[in-house]
Amino acid sequence: MKERSFLSPVTENFLHAIGVGKVSYELAKKFEVDPKCAFVAGVLHDLGGAIPDSDRVEVAELYHIPLFKEEKMIPMLVHAKQGEFFARNLFKIEDPEILNAILYHTTCIDDASSLVKIVFIADKIHWDRNGEPPYLKELLKALEQSLDEGCKYFLEWLWQSDLYVVHPFLRRSYGYYIQNQTFSSLEKELLTNEKTVQITSEIRKKYFLNEIICEFEKIFERTDNSSDLAKSKNVDVDEAFIAAALMNISNTISESEKPKVISALQLDPNVSNVAAQINYYFAKTEFDVKNPRILEIILNAEE
Numbered sequence: 001m002k003e004r005s006f007l008s009p010v011t012e013n014f015l016h017a018i019g020v021g022k023v024s025y026e027l028a029k030k031f032e033v034d035p036k037c038a039f040v041a042g043v044l045h046d047l048g049g050a051i052p053d054s055d056r057v058e059v060a061e062l063y064h065i066p067l068f069k070e071e072k073m074i075p076m077l078v079h080a081k082q083g084e085f086f087a088r089n090l091f092k093i094e095d096p097e098i099l100n101a102i103l104y105h106t107t108c109i110d111d112a113s114s115l116v117k118i119v120f121i122a123d124k125i126h127w128d129r130n131g132e133p134p135y136l137k138e139l140l141k142a143l144e145q146s147l148d149e150g151c152k153y154f155l156e157w158l159w160q161s162d163l164y165v166v167h168p169f170l171r172r173s174y175g176y177y178i179q180n181q182t183f184s185s186l187e188k189e190l191l192t193n194e195k196t197v198q199i200t201s202e203i204r205k206k207y208f209l210n211e212i213i214c215e216f217e218k219i220f221e222r223t224d225n226s227s228d229l230a231k232s233k234n235v236d237v238d239e240a241f242i243a244a245a246l247m248n249i250s251n252t253i254s255e256s257e258k259p260k261v262i263s264a265l266q267l268d269p270n271v272s273n274v275a276a277q278i279n280y281y282f283a284k285t286e287f288d289v290k291n292p293r294i295l296e297i298i299l300n301a302e303e
Helices: 009-030 035-044 053-062 069-073 075-090 096-103 114-125 136-145 147-160 168-177 201-206 209-232 237-246 258-265 274-285 292-299
Strands: none
Touching: 009 035, 009 114, 009 209, 009 237, 035 096, 035 114, 035 209, 035 237, 053 069, 053 075, 069 075, 075 096, 075 209, 096 114, 114 136, 114 147, 136 147, 147 168, 201 209, 209 237, 237 274, 237 292, 258 274, 274 292
16 A cells, blocks of 8 residues: 555555456456456455454454465455455346456456456556555557566566565466466365355444445446446547546545645645645646546536
């Protein structure tokens, strides 16, 4: 997670989710995959991160999510499985492509679908740490050749980095894409609890899951409505979709936090629509939006 003193961890995670959704949408357009599915998978990819590292193994065991020994050793690795589980049981996602993209977003997987590869790469492009990713320029160059080349480049970079453990999914991905190995099919019931489960009110309250659902559903509703309206008005659908997504950037910044954010970003505190000003700033900087029409829509949006 990025660390900026003027933003809460909740907002940092929210920005990363929207960013990965945006990049997933754009990559999906480039590689002819359903961009709305890619956006949903990208936004929800870190849903399991709602559970802190200290509780992940316990929560996984509570809901009978099978874990590898590597995941028990490094609980951070559990979040992908929990994200897939929560996407099904909180957001009622049934599309196996979206669910697999969430499940494999950290490591990719052998013989992955294009959507899995897209979310895997989008998560690495919209880095959740300070500074520019050390691999970014070469990764983008590899993506100009193909989606597979992008995956191969990052897998090789990751494999050569200082890994404390090698996740079984990563071992399969590296073996398949770099070493031309083949593997037997994965049995899904050994990876996740496929049953429909009622998430208890205690768990929802403890980890603010209802609030998370509310914020992400706002994004999905706004982007869907904007797309439909753009089609009816003969306006560019992609521009409308991206603008609608980025209008949500400031949603998790509370009224009490806004003065600190405005000061840190050196924005005008006297404008009538502070949220639009914050959204516009991050759209240009955090999300590298250069399209003037998208920026204009964001800046002129009403609260």
